[in-house]
Amino acid sequence: MKKNRLIRFPGLLKRFRKNLMFIKCCIVFIFVFSLNLSAHVFSQSKLVTLDLKEVSVEKFVDAVKQQTGMKMMYNSGVVREAGQVSVQVKDKELSEVLDMVLKKVNLEYELYNDIILIRAKGEVPAGPKVLKGVVKDKSGAVLPGVTVVIKGTTLGVSTDIDGKYSITIPEDGKETVLMFTFVGMKPQEVRYAGQETLNVILTEEVAEMEEVVVNGYFTRKKESFTGVSKTFSGDELKTISTGNILNTLSVLDPSFTKVVNNEMGSDPNTIPDFEIRGSSSLKAEYENNPNMPTFIMDGFEVTAQKVFDLDPNRVRYITILKDASATAIYGSRAANGVVVIETVLPKAGKLQLSYNGSANFEIADLSDYNLMNAEEKLEYEVRSGLYEKSSKPGWTDDKLDAYNRILKLVKEGNDVDWLSIPVRELGVGHKHTVMAEGGNESFRYAFDLFYSNKVGVMKGSKRDNYGGGIRLQYNLKNLKFSNYASFDHLKSVNSPYGSFSSYLYYNPYYNPYDENGNVKKVLYSYEYYDRGITSKTMYNELYNAVLPSKNQQTSNNFLNNFSIEYDIIQGLKLKANLSLSVDNGKTDVYKSYENTEFLDKEKKGSYAQSTSNDFSYDINVILSYFKSLKKHFINLGFVYNLQEKQYDNTSIYVVGFPNANMDHVSIGSGYQEGAKPGGSFDVTRLVGFVGNLGYTYDNRFLLDASVRSDGSSIYGSNNRWGTFWSVGVGYNIHNEKFMKDWGVINLLKIRGSIGTTGGQNFSPYQAMAMYSYNDSRINTISYSGYLGAIMKAFGNKNLKWQKVEKQNVGLDFEIFHSRLTGSFNVYRDLSKDVLIDVSIAPSLGFSSYKENLGEVENSGVELRSMFLSISEIVWKKWDWIWKPEELNWDIFFNLAHNKNKVKKINKALTAFNADQDSKVENKPMIRYKEGLSQNTIWVNESLGIDPATGDEIFLDMNGNKVNKWDSKNYKPWGSSDPKIYGTVGTMFMYKGWELNAHLYYKYGGYIYNQTLVDKVENVNPNENGDRRILYDRWNEPGDVAKFKKVSDVSVTNPTSRFVEKENYIQLQALSVSYDFRSAKLKEWGIQRLKISAIGNDVFTSSTVRMERGTSYPFARTFSLAAQITF
8 A cells, every 4th residue: 555655765775775785895895995095105105206496405305205204303404504406206216316305405314213314414413312112002902003293393103013113302302292192092291201111001082981972963072061961881881780781771870760560570582661751651552662762873773672682892882861952963753862872993903802701690589479388278268268068059069079189189298389380490691792803093993793692580581692793994084984784693582381470370289290290281170159150270381381382583683884974174074874774583483282272272283473574774964063263162063864664574373283393384274264464564764954053152151052853754744844952051160260269169060951852653654544455344345356445544644743842950060079979950841742542433443543632741850979989098097098099989879750740631531531440450540630640540549448347448539438449439549650769889999809789779659569459359269379368358347457358259449458658679780890900911911801790680678569570570680701801
């Protein structure tokens, strides 16, 4: 079906595919040509071509220097008095030209390394002073290509492949200062003191993290930036965890909040959801999570899964952008914040090989489970009246005989720990990364290979990932080329043991194996009364687990990022980036014909298979300009962005397999009744234009402004373009004259920003009316041989961007010689035109469509501080002095508060509430009310269990006591939003030792304790439950109890009895490491060796006792890691 979209590029995707090989060949040609050009210039550097008439010797010398690149040293007075010369040569050896010309004016020369010393003929030289040395980085690796220049002159040399240099010092060299410069390293100046050898160590340029902000498009000086951002280095990530960087980031910055998935726990194949500063969208039916931030890697948008599987060793820096001033350059994609990732760049120098590896151990955390044992379970069955005679219709006395059979099993010692059956005692995984890198200032290269094997705590579950990449960088005068090509293979396997929750209900006195040691197919069956006699069979999930089966997903991803950068003039730079991504995936779910799912079905066994072929390209053209005029500093930037994403999916579901080992999809006998192959094809396009201004006056007054106009095919034809903007101002108080003499304050900046961003994390075709020609309702209908069509989705041409108005006021400070640093922010994000599902008459063929109707506000505060408590201790009594390099102890504290509020509802949301009220379940439903959080818990207000009757008593909306639950009496009873949350931690360093600890806390939120409902009050007596089922129960008139009587198995609807205040702390990360500094290691060729022991989610303490990880348990993770550089 053909659809109208914002921008049409006929054949563009096709041409990209056809020309992909051509593009790659061009990239290779550019590098080869550039290298040949460089080699050609070098080979001809000793040949000169000159045509000079009656010029001074100085001009002759300059012409030679320009052609050969040689350094010249001479006495300017002697050369000026030498007179004029003429020369006309073509491709002649330099030595011949110098001899011919200088002889005429009574001069001579001598060659020292790459320096030509010119002097008067016959002059006896005092003897050149030659200084030699080696330049290395702090790890001890030599650095070739370092520029060594005598300050104030043009005299200089470069270090060779071994990092060695040799430079001639002038006769008055005692006043000489040498300058050492290298790309990526801090420039260093060293005064010459007459020594013969001078070895220098250059440190890596860390300004990108500490002094500048990188937002994916531009780089800005942090001191003059008015936005809210936080940057972490790859080394910081590795001290927290060896696992995925998204979880690690949530530990380092609590405003990057991980949404706890109490169902899937620590499942290695479940990508968690994250939010920055709360939920900006209402909860509705979306294809994607509309509250997830946008992820940018090396300037291009990537999926959360790509970041989830990213090797932490490839991360150089990762930055979180939060407010409008920081995020508006991403316009329609920045409603939920932006996470910018920079990968590691090649280091120059000799070929350097590094290895990072870890062994990872996972232990299931089942501390929140408190199930009854066999004896307790039988006691509960007796107290519930399960074995008493009943007058209920259809009840037989045969049921009562079961008591004696079960009692015999208990006496024989049958007490099965069902929780341990699907869970590994210890999940052991490992990760390995190898990187080779080297080069010089002109050409650098890096090759990386990695393998990750993550083993989950449920048996059979794992996630394997391997791949590699090649990064090449080449500088040619004002041109810089860079290309990174990578390949990743992923295989995720889900546990064949099914849902962990199934094992929670099995009675402990039943053994999963029969007397012959074979796995039972059926554990037991029972009957219960629910408006009549109902039977239920408890199938053994362990039986299905040992059958041949498949439940896995594989994918192959190829990514190529190419960039070319041109320095037009000083301060003006043009950069073009192209990213191509191809992702092919396949999902296989096979269940054998013996699976208990098919016991009552004619066709047994099933195979579901789906394939996906995704392709995307992303183009950025960036023009940036920087100018400094006295006290004025201006940054200008312009961006053109074009991207297209294509998703092609097919699926098939086949049934009827004759043999358990015949597990290929083609062996199935046919489709399920009424089913057929399915699939989808989605294309989205986006084009954007960005303008950015940064202005600073006297490094005191700051201004940032951005505007972006985006067009997207996702939205309605009447509203496909949206414009987003931001303005930020700041004031560096610490740069005022009156603050200069006050040494206490090193940094004090106040700032504020306002602007709008947008959201488009939605289905590609939600704005369009869609039709289906193969719907089962019209399969037999045709007209004159033509197929019919039926409307499948109700379009909305006016569907527009969801916008977020962001406001932020903040303060940055550093005091006491930067020993105490931090920031404080107050923000308000107002989401307008929020997309929600609008209910319509079912007679139209579908129940809802998307419309811009809601408003949601998130407001709060963030405080981040770090206290460098100890960096030097002096104990005079014992003459102990600990220097900063010996001891460093940092303490940090983060606090955040976010208040979510629904600002506007309408008839559509009112209808949504009514629909929710009609779905009465034993857990709270989502409802919306103006002025309240969308995370509000809606229940009936309970006065507790009536001591006289054992029934629950409620208060209705009028304050009257009633003994029946009613959806009309829903009341807001707290919210799951905590009042405050954050982290407290420390970093302690002494010599080579390092200790890190991060403790997460949450205070003031509420939670509905579903365990008390499902596993205590509403447990069927024929199934297992929580031990609390035996206590605090109403038994007879006069009992004051929290729970209803044991024999009352009626459904407990949402009640305030089970709303509990949730405060908890969690030790999220604890690590100890040692960095070896032995000189012996360097003799063995090892530049660096660091070993670490890391623990994650070590313990959790909560005021609420509730089962966590119901379908997949949570886990504690421990790792042993090593970093080795050769």
